[in-house]
Amino acid sequence: MLLDWIRRLCGLGASPQLLDKLRRQAAMMPVLTGLSHEELDRLTKLAARLLMRKAITPQEEMRVDDDMRCRVALQLALPGMNLGWKAYENWREVLLYPAPFVARKRWQDNIGLTHEGEQVLIGQAHYQGPLVLSWPDVDESPILDGWNVAIHEIAHQFDMLDGPANGAPPLHKGMDRAIWSRVWNQAYRQFCREVDHGVESWLDPYASENPAEFFAVSSEAFFEVPRLLRRDYPDVYRQLGLFYRQDPAARLPPVPEETLLPWAQG
Numbered sequence: 001m002l003l004d005w006i007r008r009l010c011g012l013g014a015s016p017q018l019l020d021k022l023r024r025q026a027a028m029m030p031v032l033t034g035l036s037h038e039e040l041d042r043l044t045k046l047a048a049r050l051l052m053r054k055a056i057t058p059q060e061e062m063r064v065d066d067d068m069r070c071r072v073a074l075q076l077a078l079p080g081m082n083l084g085w086k087a088y089e090n091w092r093e094v095l096l097y098p099a100p101f102v103a104r105k106r107w108q109d110n111i112g113l114t115h116e117g118e119q120v121l122i123g124q125a126h127y128q129g130p131l132v133l134s135w136p137d138v139d140e141s142p143i144l145d146g147w148n149v150a151i152h153e154i155a156h157q158f159d160m161l162d163g164p165a166n167g168a169p170p171l172h173k174g175m176d177r178a179i180w181s182r183v184w185n186q187a188y189r190q191f192c193r194e195v196d197h198g199v200e201s202w203l204d205p206y207a208s209e210n211p212a213e214f215f216a217v218s219s220e221a222f223f224e225v226p227r228l229l230r231r232d233y234p235d236v237y238r239q240l241g242l243f244y245r246q247d248p249a250a251r252l253p254p255v256p257e258e259t260l261l262p263w264a265q266g
């Protein structure tokens with residue numbers, strides 16, 4: 001990484017060695033299945049730029065090698081590969097922990113009560129950074145099971161581009177705020193009702209915490225089990241397609257719903 005650091009200081013692009021390492025890691029990640037050569041090229045260049053511009057700071061004396069850095073960066077880059085660098089400008093550092101970590105957190109539950117206390121977390125996104133991630137959970141994330149902590153936290157960062165996370169990120173030109181709000185409110189209310197009635201769902205019930213979590217969890221589903229999201233929440237899928245400028249359902253294989261239900265996961 002020393003050479004890459006020098007290249008960054010000199011304002012040079014990513015080294016062929018770094019792009020090579022990224023391509024090798026990308027080939028091992030099911031969540032990146034089906035990307036075209038051109039998309040893969042754009043993704044690896046964005047991941048390289050993330051590695052050159054953002055610090056990945058190991059916590060608690062963990063050792064972080066280049067392959068680990070590449071796995072973190074590729075997953076953070078996937079949601080933003082068609083959004084441009086601006087989407088990544090509101091944070092500068094990833095704190096990487098060797099295990100789930102304890103953090104002080106203030107949160108609102110689904111009936112509007114505010115809580116504050118210590119929680120064991122696998123990821124956390126702060127307004128204007130840093131991003132905090134547990135390495136073993138990042139490492140396990142790229143399989144197609146609807147669950148991806150790096151995508152979850154970067155979705156929060158995109159949401160926070162215009163203020164604290166609320167499930168309403170700044171939209172692109174041509175997108176309609178009124179349609180976005182209607183679609184998300186409807187889907188969120190429907191999902192909360194199902195959770196309240198104990199309906200088993202392939203979508204993580206954590207999504208019912210608040211609209212910001214519903215957006216982040218739906219983003220995980222969009223990139224990992226897009227056909228299920230498109231089947232059950234077609235309007236949410238359409239809005240996420242417009243927002244991320246991607247159509248993962250067209251490139252990823254179907255994932256059987258029953259493998260994602262809570263009873264199937266022990």
Ligand SMILES: [Zn+2]
Nearest residue numbers: 152156213216
């Ligand atoms: Zn979250």
